[in-house]
Amino acid sequence: MGRREITIGSRGSKLALIQTNIVIDELKKYYPETNFKIREIKTIGDKILDKTLSKIGGKGLFVKEIESALLKGEIDIAVHSMKDVPSKFPQSLEISAITKRADVRDVLITKEDKSLFDLKEGAVIGTSSLRRGAQLRSIRSDVEIVPIRGNVQTRIRKMKEMNLDGVVLAAAGLIRTGLENKISYFFNERDIVPAVGQGALGLETRVDDSLIKEIVSKINDKHTEIAVKAERIFMKVLNGGCHVPIGAYAFIEDGKVKMEGVVASIDGKEIIKAYDEDDIKNYEKLAEEIAVKVLNKGGREILKALEDGE
Ligand SMILES: NCc1[nH]cc(CCC(=O)O)c1CC(=O)O
Structure with missing residues (x-):
């Protein structure tokens, strides 16, 4: 049993829209007759780009407005990067499906396509993630870390504008946006342990919407679900x-x-x-x-x- 039209909420960034379309393609395999519509929603995290996330209140900023739309019934499903989903949820919402995980690793994009070990002494690397910065410095204690924000494309542009030697990003985001060829170095997941939920997409729904929950459950990947749940614990x-x-x-x-x-x-x-x-x-x-x-x-x-x- 399906439904004729389902509205999916997504951030408006290129990566978010690509991810939402990946989810729609998966759902279409099970519900070819259903019309899946995307509603773009701007979040505070998308609006404020000149401050690091920890200063403006954490990563919940990427999901809050989307959750409000879900609570109001303006959308039926929200698609999130699980990495951006905080531990705490509104009571009447839940993650009902997590799709198969993409590459979990962090990667380096450098100005001259250099590997980590060819970077010059004291190289300046852009990342606002404390996790990436700290673990990078544990492998290369000479590098200098500078904060950098914005979506994937913006950060690559800023690398050039700010004359940085490189930036650290998630492989998943680059691969999904077709920028895999820009990757200069893949960090081993034991050297830079990834963020909780990195590379996985989650579908958030209303707890009482059993029809939609049944629909999204079709594309849940059990192994990814267990892994991401463990990381979130x-x-x-x-x-x-x-x-x-x-x-x-x-x-x-x-x-x-x-x-x-x-x-x-x-x-x-x-x-x-x-x-x-x-x-x-x-x-x-x-x-x-x-x-x-x-x-x-x-x-x-x-x-x-x-x-x-x-
Ligand atoms: N913090 C933003 C964000 N949220 C999810 C991804 C990438 C895709 C993913 O990890 O699922 C990114 C970009 C990045 O960190 O490079």
């Missing part, structure tokens, strides 16, 4: 938003869930990591244990110092 235990350098990556392999979590000091001098694996059904316990391990190995002091410094 890690984030919740650490109580970390985007103002703390934390990362987590879970994946399913050989019938097990395997997971790494990290907390870093801003300068990258302290990198606290924990890795473990367990049966898939124990993913929640695994995520909690990894979070506790990271806290006990020194993560607690790092998080405390960040709180006091704010």
